Each structure stands twice: as C-alpha cells, then as structure tokens.
Amino acid sequence: MSILNKLSSIIGKETDLKQSAVSLSILAGLVLIIFFIIAGDLREFFEAGGPVLWGILLVTMIMWTLIIERFWYFKNLMPSLTNGALNQWSAVSNKGDWYSMRIRDQIISEVSAETRKFILTIETMMQILPLLGLLGTVVGMIKVFDVMTFFGTGNARLMASGVSQATIPTMAGLVAAISGLYIANLLKRKAEDEINKIADQLTISE
Numbered sequence: 001m002s003i004l005n006k007l008s009s010i011i012g013k014e015t016d017l018k019q020s021a022v023s024l025s026i027l028a029g030l031v032l033i034i035f036f037i038i039a040g041d042l043r044e045f046f047e048a049g050g051p052v053l054w055g056i057l058l059v060t061m062i063m064w065t066l067i068i069e070r071f072w073y074f075k076n077l078m079p080s081l082t083n084g085a086l087n088q089w090s091a092v093s094n095k096g097d098w099y100s101m102r103i104r105d106q107i108i109s110e111v112s113a114e115t116r117k118f119i120l121t122i123e124t125m126m127q128i129l130p131l132l133g134l135l136g137t138v139v140g141m142i143k144v145f146d147v148m149t150f151f152g153t154g155n156a157r158l159m160a161s162g163v164s165q166a167t168i169p170t171m172a173g174l175v176a177a178i179s180g181l182y183i184a185n186l187l188k189r190k191a192e193d194e195i196n197k198i199a200d201q202l203t204i205s206e
Helices: 002-037 039-049 052-090 098-115 119-151 156-204
Strands: none
Touching (some): 039 156, 052 156
C-alpha cells in the first residue's frame, strides 16, 4: 500500500505540474496578444516617460505573475496540501504527548511556509514601485535642468519632454503599487485563514 500511495502522489504531482504549465502558457499567450494590440500606444507612452518606465513595467509584471500564481495555488493546490497535512497528522499515534505536538507544530510550519510563499516578495515589489516612480521624477528633473542650462527657458518643447519624464513615472509607479495593494492584503488574509483552519483541524483530530 505504501508503494501505491507513493506512486499516486508522484502521478498527482506530475499532473499538477502539467496543469500549471498549461495555465502559464495560456496566460503568457494572452499577455502577448494584448501587448501586440496596444504596442503602438505603449511605445509612445514609454518614449514620453523615459527609461525608468521599463523598470516599473518589469517589476509590475513580476508582481502580477506572482499574484496570479498565488491565486492559482490557493484554488488548485491548497486542497491537496490540506489533505496531506491531515493524513500526516492522522498517522501520528499517542496524540497529545510532547512528541506528537512537535510533529503537529512541524506540519503547521510547513503549511505556513507554503501558503505564505511569494507574499513577502509581492509586498516588497509593491513598495519598490513608488520608489522607481520617484527615481523617474529625479531623472526627468535632471533633464529639465540640462535643457535650461544649454537653452535657457526658451525651448519649451525640450522642457516639456523633461517634465513628462518627471511626472509619468511617478504616476505609473503609484498606479502599479495601488493595483497590488488590495490584492496583497487579500492574499495575506487568505494565507492566515488557511493556516488557522488547518491548525484547528489538527487540534480537533487530537
């Protein structure tokens, strides 16, 4: 029976990997299609906003990729993790003694590590985005001062370009950070709820 259980767990893991690969492929295809549709407008936006916008775009894409991965994890893999934890606890004998409680703590710790995975990274990127916007503002203002140094205040077109580079990255960084603010808190609460739920179930099983 143990060999059959191991084989079934391996097959289940391979199935989960295949499902995740298919889901990520579909998501990547949709992102590429949307990107090509709005490529012209994006090019103009990035030309006006300066090179810092590319950094903001990269961080935003990574942040939302991790957010989507977490939602997919809670929907598809969390039930199997919960069942595995309960099965592991049910196999423990003499529940209530010191040794069994240490096993319980280890099970909860492993579940906690899996459910909170990437959440700290998402929160960190959400805090980095406004700082990147501020960096874009500094770069844009430096460009404005350079224009004023060489041309004075007579070249309004070049000054407007520098002002655009000073304002657009700040707006983009704030919008990207705000877009992940509620989702990051939602994922954090979801992880805490799942951990508490499993901890309660293990207590009931004692």
